[in-house]
Amino acid sequence: MDFDLVITGGEVVDPGGGLLGRMDVGIQGGTIAAVGRSLPTEGVPLRLDAAGQVVTPGLFDLHTHVYWGATYWGIEPDSIAARTGVTTWLDAGTAGGYSFPGLLRHVIERSEARVFALLNVSAIGLVAPTYELSNLDYCDLALAHQIADANRDVILGIKARIDANTTRGVGLEPLRLARKLADELELPLMVHIGKAPPTLEEIFALLRAGDILTHCCTGQANRILEPDGRMKDFVRRAWDAGLILDVGHGTGSFSYEVAEQMLAAGMSPDVISSDAHQLSVQGPMFDLPTTLSKFLNLGMSLPDAIERATARPARAVRRPELATLKPGAAADVAVFALEEGAYTFRDVFMTARSARIRLVNKATIRAGKLMAHRPEFKLAPWAHLPEHQRAK
Numbered sequence: 001m002d003f004d005l006v007i008t009g010g011e012v013v014d015p016g017g018g019l020l021g022r023m024d025v026g027i028q029g030g031t032i033a034a035v036g037r038s039l040p041t042e043g044v045p046l047r048l049d050a051a052g053q054v055v056t057p058g059l060f061d062l063h064t065h066v067y068w069g070a071t072y073w074g075i076e077p078d079s080i081a082a083r084t085g086v087t088t089w090l091d092a093g094t095a096g097g098y099s100f101p102g103l104l105r106h107v108i109e110r111s112e113a114r115v116f117a118l119l120n121v122s123a124i125g126l127v128a129p130t131y132e133l134s135n136l137d138y139c140d141l142a143l144a145h146q147i148a149d150a151n152r153d154v155i156l157g158i159k160a161r162i163d164a165n166t167t168r169g170v171g172l173e174p175l176r177l178a179r180k181l182a183d184e185l186e187l188p189l190m191v192h193i194g195k196a197p198p199t200l201e202e203i204f205a206l207l208r209a210g211d212i213l214t215h216c217c218t219g220q221a222n223r224i225l226e227p228d229g230r231m232k233d234f235v236r237r238a239w240d241a242g243l244i245l246d247v248g249h250g251t252g253s254f255s256y257e258v259a260e261q262m263l264a265a266g267m268s269p270d271v272i273s274s275d276a277h278q279l280s281v282q283g284p285m286f287d288l289p290t291t292l293s294k295f296l297n298l299g300m301s302l303p304d305a306i307e308r309a310t311a312r313p314a315r316a317v318r319r320p321e322l323a324t325l326k327p328g329a330a331a332d333v334a335v336f337a338l339e340e341g342a343y344t345f346r347d348v349f350m351t352a353r354s355a356r357i358r359l360v361n362k363a364t365i366r367a368g369k370l371m372a373h374r375p376e377f378k379l380a381p382w383a384h385l386p387e388h389q390r391a392k
């Protein structure tokens, strides 16, 4: 077999593909050609020695904002992809019907990273920090339907941010409209939670199996746990029925208290995502490997964490062929060192936890090609972290 690239001797962790253990990964023509012990490497143009390192499918980040240059939150994905192993980015509703054509032309089609989108039910999307649903005239379902239906190859679901500011003055109506839109299109609906109103119970009444609740570890009032750490009954019922709980760390939505209560009770989130945007990439979120490292240090196993950033997000948006190393899959691969030391991680309240391991990306391969590191994108002039999160 003629490979273009072989990654040798790494510990393969591909829970979705059922591949676990020391194996070589052979790549040919942008596709995973073979995974196994001692693949032939003679004459292979590029060999990557991954001995002592972890080889995973390229990570799939289910909650990001990559519509840079046209929105408040958007960042440019490629420079981060190349140094974090995140080869697939789901833009979570940064674009709405009016602005999706620009996301497609300027970001999805031009990025080296693979980019998909959830279409915001608000036609203006996230051009500004918030209030995108507070004018119901912008919830133009006919337009959103037309755009989503014409772009099913890249629009994998619908997004609605439902909190006190995004919906100011209009209550649950945007969520009802988003529900209707997602049902008509038969696409998953991702709903963000934060500060009430609407209350969490009102929001959950409109969620269904296969929908994605993002910010599930939020420490805001709309948290999914009771004060004693039990999951709220209506949350448990929805989760048991097939609702997907996604982390979406971001700047405001990861509380160690909530995450620790969840894991202690055996309630691991289904998906671990970053909510990478202009603010959160400055810390304490930083990036997806750092977010995964937080869960590793809370006791989650490496395969469980990797599954939550590969196979599970891919399945959540009904693209199970992505984020696996099974032969025939696209050759999106990440190589990580699992470094041991004395580290400190923080949640969005700057609550600190000491840590002993961290996941550090060593190589990122997208469609069979090693992604070169490149200069970091320049943050926007408005990208200021909340006062309490600024480095002292």
Ligand SMILES: [Zn+2]
Binding pocket: 063, 064, 065, 092, 248, 250, 275
């Ligand atoms: Zn977000």
